[in-house]
Amino acid sequence: MGIVSPGFSGRRRTADLPPGQYLTDDFPVLSAGPTPRVRPEEWSFTITTETGREHRWTWREFRALPTERPTVDLHCVTRWSKLGTHWEGVSLDTLLAGVETTADHALAHSYGGYTTNMPLADLRDGKAWIAFRFDGEALAPEHGGPARLLVPHLYLWKSAKWVRGITLLTHDRPGFWESAGYHDYGDPWREQRYWGD
């Protein structure tokens, strides 16, 4: 236990949240730069395998794929959590179904240059989506529209906004925040915020 702060009583959590998180009802925005404005007609999504093979979807092709409507909790490393959010997107299982790979790692890329890494296993088995709708509405640009990666079991910086592709790798390659002091994996329930956590 830390040293007691004289005169501090604090508020107790009411919901079951990961350690160090607090509940919010709004949807804060955190990004490292200006919000890219990408029109659906110029958007595409590419999975590149470790052999360099590319699997590419235009917006029209992407939107023709079967979709899912996950309801998930979001946990941001800046300590807010938002519970029971409603999304619509294409499961990574669907996108990876025709992709031949022996890679163990993935690096997501975004319009604007952002990157974030995760084990490929964390994108499979119903755990991740390319989401294009939030709360029944087209995903707003400041929240990553037209489409973002959604990997809700990891801290939200892993859910890359304005996603444009995923590169499959045989070795781990740290992304943008992972190179700037933030944890490589980022499990909120183990409170993996920074390097060494």
Added chain:
Amino acid sequence: MARAAVLGRLTWRVGEVRALREETPTARTLILHVPGWPGHQAGQHVDVRLTAPDGYTAVRSYSLANSLANAPDAERVELTVQRVPDGEVSPYLTRILAVGDPLEIRGPVGGWFVWRPDRPEPVQLVAGGSGVVPLMAMIRTHRAASSRAPMRLLYSVRDPEAALYREELADLAASEDGPEVTCVYTRAAPPGRSRAPGRIDADLLAAATWPPEAGPSCYVCGPTGFVERAADLLVAAGHEPARIRTERFGPSGGSR
């Protein structure tokens, strides 16, 4: 985007409150002595942890306000805290915390929203409200390191009463070699101002910030709506998105 700073493992340290400075009716600067402090760069922040007698803890992030460039005391940490109505941590820090109290912090955190005084290119700082805190650390570093990089600050704030670091910024604006400072007001301007209170716009940006041809690095910090608007305006004016670094905070997602 370029990779930035390297950080080691972050451990909690116990600082002591050496002094408190009231900046506005709702904001206060905490001046701490933190034994073993590893140092920090302008733009970085720290986590502050409060612990109740039963072990309950609450942690929030706050921007570092002071510069350690050529500082006599390398273990000095200054945080400026804006009181958030109905907040859990900021009311304690701005009202209850007293000189001599211990305060746990860990950091510094953040390797992206950072300015280093060895950078030669012009710097454009754009602040909304308490978003001026990490930018003030950059201004103080600029001065302490005698940087020759041309620096400008555009500071948008509700009214003169709400402005942080008012006197220090006025002194800077009056000095020959200091950064150029433009304060604008969204609700109420001081008497004699030609510009009516209002949100920042393209005309203001054209008049008070570096043009894109000057090739400035831009740092924008403030509430989400302000940063969205300011960053969009900078991009529309022709600034390269990759040269615009932002830090946003929302009503409750934010921390400061």
